[in-house]
Amino acid sequence: MTENLIEFTDDNFDTEVLKSNLPVLVDFWAEWCGPCKMIAPIVEEIAGDYAGKVKVGKVNVDFNNQVAMQYGIRGIPALLVFKGGAVANQIVGAVPKNNITQILDEVI
Amino acid sequence: MNRKVIIIGSGPAGLTAATYAARANLEPLVFEGSQPGGQLTITTDVENYPGFPDGILGPDLMDKFRDQAKRFGAECYFKHVTKVDLSDRPFKVWVANETYTSDTIIIATGATARLLGLESETRLMGHGVSACATCDGFFFKDKKVLVIGGGDSAMEEANFLTKFAAEVQIVHRRDALRASKIMQDRIMNNPRITIQWNTVLEDIEGNEADGVSGVSLRDTRTDEVRQEPCDGVFLAIGHVPNTELFDAVLDLDDQKYIRTIDASSRTSIAGVFACGDVQDHVYRQAITAAGTGCMAAMDAEKYLESLAV
Numbered sequence: 001m002t003e004n005l006i007e008f009t010d011d012n013f014d015t016e017v018l019k020s021n022l023p024v025l026v027d028f029w030a031e032w033c034g035p036c037k038m039i040a041p042i043v044e045e046i047a048g049d050y051a052g053k054v055k056v057g058k059v060n061v062d063f064n065n066q067v068a069m070q071y072g073i074r075g076i077p078a079l080l081v082f083k084g085g086a087v088a089n090q091i092v093g094a095v096p097k098n099n100i101t102q103i104l105d106e107v108i
Numbered sequence: 109m110n111r112k113v114i115i116i117g118s119g120p121a122g123l124t125a126a127t128y129a130a131r132a133n134l135e136p137l138v139f140e141g142s143q144p145g146g147q148l149t150i151t152t153d154v155e156n157y158p159g160f161p162d163g164i165l166g167p168d169l170m171d172k173f174r175d176q177a178k179r180f181g182a183e184c185y186f187k188h189v190t191k192v193d194l195s196d197r198p199f200k201v202w203v204a205n206e207t208y209t210s211d212t213i214i215i216a217t218g219a220t221a222r223l224l225g226l227e228s229e230t231r232l233m234g235h236g237v238s239a240c241a242t243c244d245g246f247f248f249k250d251k252k253v254l255v256i257g258g259g260d261s262a263m264e265e266a267n268f269l270t271k272f273a274a275e276v277q278i279v280h281r282r283d284a285l286r287a288s289k290i291m292q293d294r295i296m297n298n299p300r301i302t303i304q305w306n307t308v309l310e311d312i313e314g315n316e317a318d319g320v321s322g323v324s325l326r327d328t329r330t331d332e333v334r335q336e337p338c339d340g341v342f343l344a345i346g347h348v349p350n351t352e353l354f355d356a357v358l359d360l361d362d363q364k365y366i367r368t369i370d371a372s373s374r375t376s377i378a379g380v381f382a383c384g385d386v387q388d389h390v391y392r393q394a395i396t397a398a399g400t401g402c403m404a405a406m407d408a409e410k411y412l413e414s415l416a417v
Contacts, residue, residue: 033243034149034167038142041186061246068247074319074340075234075244092234096142096188098204 004047006057010066016057018085023107024055025100028071028078030062035094036077042097043079046104053108083107110198110209111137113408116189116353117216119146120394121384123173123182124401125214125408130180132409137210138177138184139203145170146218147385148394150240152268157394169394192353194377211415212379212408215354215366216401219347219385219392224256228312229343236320237312239343241265248340250274254323256309257344258282263291265344270300277338278303281328312341349386358382365389373404381407 008016008026017024027043029036047056061068061076071080071087081089081103089103113129115122118140129136143149148166155163164172174184191202198209221239223229229237238244241255245268253273255266258280269276278295283305285292295301306328314320322337349365351358359367359376366375366382373381383400385392 030246032246034145035143035240035243037167038144038149038186072235072317072319074236074247075238075240076247078234094142 004051004056005044006055008057008059008064008067010064013059013064013067016055017082020055020082022053022055023088023104024057024082025050025104026080026082027056027058028061028068028073028076028080029058030060030076033076039077039079039094042100045097046100049101050104050108054104079103081107110211111135112210112412113137113212113214113405114139114199114201114208114210115214115216116192116201117141117146117218117350117384117386118144118174118184119148119170119216119218119384119397120173121218121386121397121401121404122146122214122216123170123177124398125216125383125405126177126182126184126401127173127180128402128405129214129408130177130182132405134405134409134412136177136182136214136405137208138182139189139201140184140186141217142188144184144186145174147220150242151264152242154394173398189353192357194354194357194380197379199379212381212411214373214401214404214408215358215375215380215382215386216384216397216404217350217353217386218397219349221343222346222348223343224309224345226309226311228314229341232312232314232316232320232341235316236314236339237341237343241268241342244340244342245269245272248273251339252277252337253340253342254279254309254336254338255342255344256280257346258284259286259344259346260288260291262344263287263295265342266301267291267294267298269342270298273340274300276301277336279307279309279325280305281308282306309341347385347389347392349389351386363389373400373407379408379411381411 112134113136115138151166187203193200252275310324366387381404383404384397
């Protein structure tokens with residue numbers, strides 16, 4: 001992972017995401033998910049583009065079942081935007097970059 | 109810089125066209141679209157692609173296709189073409205605000221999963237409704253799921269889902285499956301799969317927070333509607349060609365597939381070629397897509413030679 005991209009887990013989700021001062025983009029993914037691999041480079045780009053404005057990170061659903069279940073993830077890739085500890089918006093499925101930046105621009 | 113060949117699409121057809129065009133020194137540019145590698149990237153084992161006697165994973169096969177095209181100099185951009193202008197030479201292709209031009213265009217945009225067109229289906233997509241078992245099956249551990257469809261892809265999805273789900277029901281509108289014999293045998297021998305014959309999906313119940321709670325099914329012979337509780341719905345009811353960009357521009361058939369001329373890859377516009385699933389609703393295999401991709405590159409090369417004379 002690049003320096004701007006954070007690995008969120010069941011353990012750090014509360015401090016890193018829910019209590020974050022910045023809005024957070026969370027990418028729920030797994031190794032076996034083709035579309036997740038497709039959008040991975042986009043999410044990485046966004047992490048660079050929005051550095052200082054939005055915190056960007058990934059949750060591997062294979063190892064972080066709790067968070068995935070808590071937010072009712074039933075399809076991946078799932079991109080959830082958190083602001084002030086709550087889900088502000090979400091996209092399920094692989095989409096072009098501008099669809100993702102659009103929902104980020106709404107929260108910054 | 110004006111290109112000799114622009115390829116739109118990056119499944120077996122597009123990337124085979126790229127390999128052949130690159131080896132012919134045509135320096136092709138490939139727009140990979142929003143799903144690089146195409147439909148095979150959301151499958152698991154590919155057991156019928158020649159040269160891989162032990163099978164190969166779909167995404168791995170497509171990585172090999174891409175590596176092979178790049179080895180000969182094809183450029184692959186992870187970009188989605190938003191507009192084309194084929195009315196003038198050179199042809200123009202847009203990716204949002206960026207413009208590209210080319211002497212030939214090879215269309216390999218493929219097909220995407222067909223949806224039923226229900227409001228509930230769109231609303232619950234990603235929340236219990238899915239068109240990709242390999243992506244979403246994981247979230248249905250020990251649950252009950254329905255697979256809608258009767259072809260090979262429906263059987264593959266159903267089979268794959270039994271890795272996770274406690275119970276898989278196939279819902280099929282006819283009284284016989286279209287799927288190949290080998291896939292049918294696997295289904296019949298899988299104790300966790302049952303089939304609901306002569307049945308269509310009428311509606312899906314649930315909400316975004318809690319997912320799918322059940323469906324309404326209709327018996328096509330009696331018109332009787334019944335409720336069936338379930339946790340997930342997987343759609344495998346065929347495909348639609350990705351030809352929105354070419355509607356009213358190229359000659360399409362009544363199902364919106366691109367028409368090609370005289371068993372070639374040529375379309376109704378000289379210099380524009382089509383290959384793979386976007387022009388084939390009969391075979392729709394990786395190997396046939398690759399074959400027509402090869403044809404498209406050779407047809408484009410021949411066309412470019414005719415321009416130079």
